[in-house]
Amino acid sequence: MEVKILSEHYHKDDFQGLTGYKANGGYEMLKKAFTMKPQEIIDLVKAAGLRGRGGAGFPTGVKWGFLPDNGEPRYLLCNADEGEPGTFKDREMMERAPHQLVEGMIISAFAIGSKKSYIYIRGEYDDSINSCRQAIKEAYDAGLLGKNIMGSGFDHDMDVYCGAGAYICGEETGMISSLEGKKGQPKLKPPFPAVQGYLGKPTIVNNVETLASVIYILRDGVDAYRKYGTEKSPGTKLFSVSGNVVKPGNYEVPLGYPLKDLIFDLCGGLKPGRKLKAVIPGGSSAPILTAEEAMVATLDYENLAQHGSMLGSGAVMVIDDSNCMVDLLGVTLHFYHHESCGQCTPCREGTGWLDKIVHSILDGKGRLQDIDLMDEVAGHMMGRTICALSDAAAMPTLSFLKKFRDEFEFYVREGRSKVKGQAHAQM
Amino acid sequence: MFQLSPAGIDFVKTELNRYETKRSAILPCLYKVQEENGGWVSPEAVNHLADVMDIPAAHINEVLYFYTMYNKKPVGRLHVQVCATISCAMNGARELAKHICDKYQVKEGEISDDGMVTVTKVECLGSCGTAPMMQIGNAYYENLTKESAIEVIEDLKKKSTNQ
Ligand SMILES: Cc1cc2nc3c(=O)[nH]c(=O)nc-3n(C[C@H](O)[C@H](O)[C@H](O)COP(=O)(O)O)c2cc1C
Ligand code: SF4
Ligand code: FES
Numbered sequence: 001m002e003v004k005i006l007s008e009h010y011h012k013d014d015f016q017g018l019t020g021y022k023a024n025g026g027y028e029m030l031k032k033a034f035t036m037k038p039q040e041i042i043d044l045v046k047a048a049g050l051r052g053r054g055g056a057g058f059p060t061g062v063k064w065g066f067l068p069d070n071g072e073p074r075y076l077l078c079n080a081d082e083g084e085p086g087t088f089k090d091r092e093m094m095e096r097a098p099h100q101l102v103e104g105m106i107i108s109a110f111a112i113g114s115k116k117s118y119i120y121i122r123g124e125y126d127d128s129i130n131s132c133r134q135a136i137k138e139a140y141d142a143g144l145l146g147k148n149i150m151g152s153g154f155d156h157d158m159d160v161y162c163g164a165g166a167y168i169c170g171e172e173t174g175m176i177s178s179l180e181g182k183k184g185q186p187k188l189k190p191p192f193p194a195v196q197g198y199l200g201k202p203t204i205v206n207n208v209e210t211l212a213s214v215i216y217i218l219r220d221g222v223d224a225y226r227k228y229g230t231e232k233s234p235g236t237k238l239f240s241v242s243g244n245v246v247k248p249g250n251y252e253v254p255l256g257y258p259l260k261d262l263i264f265d266l267c268g269g270l271k272p273g274r275k276l277k278a279v280i281p282g283g284s285s286a287p288i289l290t291a292e293e294a295m296v297a298t299l300d301y302e303n304l305a306q307h308g309s310m311l312g313s314g315a316v317m318v319i320d321d322s323n324c325m326v327d328l329l330g331v332t333l334h335f336y337h338h339e340s341c342g343q344c345t346p347c348r349e350g351t352g353w354l355d356k357i358v359h360s361i362l363d364g365k366g367r368l369q370d371i372d373l374m375d376e377v378a379g380h381m382m383g384r385t386i387c388a389l390s391d392a393a394a395m396p397t398l399s400f401l402k403k404f405r406d407e408f409e410f411y412v413r414e415g416r417s418k419v420k421g422q423a424h425a426q427m
Numbered sequence: 428m429f430q431l432s433p434a435g436i437d438f439v440k441t442e443l444n445r446y447e448t449k450r451s452a453i454l455p456c457l458y459k460v461q462e463e464n465g466g467w468v469s470p471e472a473v474n475h476l477a478d479v480m481d482i483p484a485a486h487i488n489e490v491l492y493f494y495t496m497y498n499k500k501p502v503g504r505l506h507v508q509v510c511a512t513i514s515c516a517m518n519g520a521r522e523l524a525k526h527i528c529d530k531y532q533v534k535e536g537e538i539s540d541d542g543m544v545t546v547t548k549v550e551c552l553g554s555c556g557t558a559p560m561m562q563i564g565n566a567y568y569e570n571l572t573k574e575s576a577i578e579v580i581e582d583l584k585k586k587s588t589n590q
Contacts, residue, residue: 083550085551088554088555122553123496125553126566159446161451162455162458164495166493180448180450181449181451183494240556243514244518248514248556248558250556280513317555328513328516331516332513335513335550
């Protein structure tokens with residue numbers, strides 16, 4: 001069963017506009033927030049145990065607590081870059097419920113004492129850009145943004161900033177560089193953005209879904225929020241399901257929900273005659289699960305970690321037995337090679353090598369030692385770089401090679417895929 | 428010689444005052460230049476923009492070459508971008524891209540003889556649940572088949588030549 005909190009009103013056509021949003025309780029929690037002290041809101045978010053929905057799962061209230069008390073202006077950045085392959089949940093929220101994001105952001109900005117925020121949206125998301133701009137405009141016209149919001153004495157300005165096509169701008173320090181009008185290259189941490197971010201000022205970066213969730217923590221309180229999910233993964237989460245299921249789409253379920261039920265109940269299972277082969281549970285950076293693992297895994301941070309994978313952005317990619325794993329790793333490595341920003345040698349060279357080797361296997365020119373070579377190259381890419389993109393390329397590689405090694409060996413030996421009818425589909 | 432229209436100049440002026448620093452205006456202004464320069468950003472256009480913005484051309488070039496949505500060379504009037512990342516690849520995206528290339532007799536990244544079509548394979552566009560998909564201009568076209576994709580392109584071609 002889905003539990004629709006964030007997505008409760010998605011199906012209503014008028015929910016996009018301010019009138020429809022307000023008719024369904026919109027901006028009531030902003031009003032409530034203004035009756036509280038900022039620190040009370042931070043404590044509430046901490047107690048609810050909300051974890052960042054952008055990929056890393058870092059506790060949101062804890063992050064907010066890192067802001068230094070030095071009187072400098074603080075910025076709030078909403079990460080709407082949504083570039084992790086398989087992820088399309090933020091797009092749906094921005095298109096169907098942009099005010100939900102705007103309200104969540106104003107409440108969060110009030111909690112952290114920020115007078116200026118940006119929604120950084122990937123440039124391709126034209127509909128999201130337009131709906132967020134429209135929502136911000138409506139909010140200004142209704143006195144929900146600008147000076148002295150709702151008579152609270154709190155001032156806040158919000159704007160949309162559009163990316164221009166670079167996955168790495170989803171990484172928070174890359175995003176900050178991009179917003180500063182530079183190439184989107186990540187910076188070494190520490191200092192963390194909360195201490196030194198946009199223009200060197202304290203900056204909080206949170207995902208779209210994270211910021212919207214704050215509204216419902218305020219509305220329902222800690223106990224009701226924690227009624228869903230597990231001890232370490234409280235609440236509901238949006239999952240983007242794609243690949244080979246009958247009904248792909250976004251589904252909101254409590255964390256801890258069985259992956260099997262998501263695939264076979266909510267998403268209608270696989271096409272007739274197909275068998276489950278593997279599942280990538282958290283975006284293409286997450287290590288792959290075999291069908292056996294997928295049948296017992298649950299969708300929470302701790303269970304997926306036990307299976308050697310991660311919840312990531314909540315992008316579940318379902319792979320049936322018609323797919324060749326060598327081919328899918330080829331597609332994945334092409335992505336990371338293309339998206340590496342090139343600053344760190346292990347990442348720049350490593351993604352290049354991996355992409356080249358897997359494609360030489362796919363071209364029928366592979367040697368058995370290439371499989372070990374890929375393993376070794378990927379091993380050297382972990383934990384040595386400025387940002388986590390390098391690890392994000394290495395982790396799928398290591399897991400594909402470990403769990404589907406026989407397909408790689410078959411490809412090298414025979415010069416063709418082990419999966420019937422799978423030609424090398426590159427053009 | 429490329430020159431921004433009066434409306435384009437106004438846009439740049441507004442953007443220059445919109446953010447905390449002038450430099451943040453580079454990304455939005457490059458979109459404007461691309462729009463007014465027939466879909467790509469030429470070296471002369473960069474110099475012109477640097478003059479209008481009064482910032483070093485090197486800062487603009489740094490941005491231009493980093494981001495994929497700015498075209499560094501001319502493209503056809505319809506820039507057909509087919510996502511070929513994992514969920515789309517599993518649903519026939521590469522075969523779709525090849526089909527479109529064959530239909531318009533172009534190689535990936537090149538312009539068809541009539542100047543109308545450029546096909547490129549791009550990375551995940553956040554439309555993975557409605558794969559395969561393509562983006563043309565600002566619009567997404569989802570749940571495509573080979574036939575429906577060609578229909579969309581033919582339709583846009585007609586509209587574009589009637590303009
Ligand atoms: C290569 C890379 C790409 C990322 N892409 C995104 C993204 O598209 N959206 C997002 O919200 N977070 C992304 N992140 C995570 C951000 O760096 C950051 O942790 C997140 O926005 C924090 O928000 P949260 O705590 O609310 O999750 C990415 C991280 C890395 C290393
Ligand atoms: S790890 Fe890769 S993407 Fe990240 S900063 Fe280094 S080179 Fe750039
Ligand atoms: S994989 Fe094609 S849109 Fe995401």
